[in-house]
Amino acid sequence: MAPIHEQTISRFGLRSLLPEEVEVIAGPGCPVCVTPTVALDRAVELALRGVTVTVFGDLLMVPATRMSLLEAKARRGDVRVVYSVSDAVEVARRNPEKEVVFVSVGFETTAPTTASELLRGVPENFSVMCYHRLIPPAMELLLGVGDIHIDGFICPGHVAAIIGAGAFRVFAEAYKMPTVVAGFEPNDVLLAILMLLRQLRDGEARCENEYSRVVREEGNLKAQKLMSEVYDVATADWRGIGRIPQSGLFLKREFEDVDAEKRYEFTPIKHVDINPGCNCHLVMVGKIYPSECRLFGKTCTPQKPYGPCMVSSEGTCRIYYKYGEHPKL
Amino acid sequence: MRMKGLDVAEQFRSAMIAREVSEEIRRLRPGRKVKFMHVCGTATWPRFTSRP
Numbered sequence: 001m002a003p004i005h006e007q008t009i010s011r012f013g014l015r016s017l018l019p020e021e022v023e024v025i026a027g028p029g030c031p032v033c034v035t036p037t038v039a040l041d042r043a044v045e046l047a048l049r050g051v052t053v054t055v056f057g058d059l060l061m062v063p064a065t066r067m068s069l070l071e072a073k074a075r076r077g078d079v080r081v082v083y084s085v086s087d088a089v090e091v092a093r094r095n096p097e098k099e100v101v102f103v104s105v106g107f108e109t110t111a112p113t114t115a116s117e118l119l120r121g122v123p124e125n126f127s128v129m130c131y132h133r134l135i136p137p138a139m140e141l142l143l144g145v146g147d148i149h150i151d152g153f154i155c156p157g158h159v160a161a162i163i164g165a166g167a168f169r170v171f172a173e174a175y176k177m178p179t180v181v182a183g184f185e186p187n188d189v190l191l192a193i194l195m196l197l198r199q200l201r202d203g204e205a206r207c208e209n210e211y212s213r214v215v216r217e218e219g220n221l222k223a224q225k226l227m228s229e230v231y232d233v234a235t236a237d238w239r240g241i242g243r244i245p246q247s248g249l250f251l252k253r254e255f256e257d258v259d260a261e262k263r264y265e266f267t268p269i270k271h272v273d274i275n276p277g278c279n280c281h282l283v284m285v286g287k288i289y290p291s292e293c294r295l296f297g298k299t300c301t302p303q304k305p306y307g308p309c310m311v312s313s314e315g316t317c318r319i320y321y322k323y324g325e326h327p328k329l
Numbered sequence: 330m331r332m333k334g335l336d337v338a339e340q341f342r343s344a345m346i347a348r349e350v351s352e353e354i355r356r357l358r359p360g361r362k363v364k365f366m367h368v369c370g371t372a373t374w375p376r377f378t379s380r381p
Contacts, residue, residue, distance in 0.1 A: 029369030154367035
């Protein structure tokens, strides 16, 4: 099962099962969509300079300021797709004459794997561009956006498996927002909706764990320890959303020697996150549905994406395009 | 209803939960609409869970 709520909802047509009074919208959550353009621009620059850039496949077609990584590859840039940071380290070990950079993106689910690899030790020709982001600060930001009125959060089960269901408790306790940590089977999502409705009926805001077969209250303590040993938490830029306090993971000073941002110098350019006419920033915060964007399915398609949300299989626009989801507007 | 890939038992469970959702929304103030936001966050999750 794909670990994306929107994919489950669209693929199985769950919206058609719900009464029309219940609306479910997608918030931020696709790591590829929120990775700032500066990361891609720098990766492109390194690839064109002869450095081997290793990335998750989803990042290849994401539009950047000058060109995507796929275009850089077409111009003889050495861009290689890997399935994990371990594969990237293996590329570095097998090619000691080459400089290898891994573009490390993703949320709490991915960050521990990179941390684990760095703690185990990596070859000297290997470095990391670290663009990990944290989910709870983005949710907090959404609650402060005036024109987004939501009645409850369905929280990501996989993120909660790492940071614990307790990390989402703040939304119920401080913001009085009904919150349910949910898994990714169709029945998980439906049950989460039911649990949120029951909280609304009772006039209460609790943080409930629907995904108890995987998620514990305290999360995965080993993964959390790995993260705290390798990363510092600081304010970070999110593509299309802007700067969010305490929402990014950055390599600690002890890991400066494997930090590609410190190892290489980059040409200063003006990075363009959202192209003119693109509405991905509105889709990412749940202000509009993809089908409300004028470019959706016309100028912007999976074959030729104009905005980041149309690229990854986790992007909301891509999912809507694939499954022909047309919600009640 | 489009529930390809789910077996009959799962489809039945989904339908039952959806029916409860409909009943629950009726218990709220009549005409009240609710909006829930799901937030995800992944990349390589299945791979990570499969590691020792």
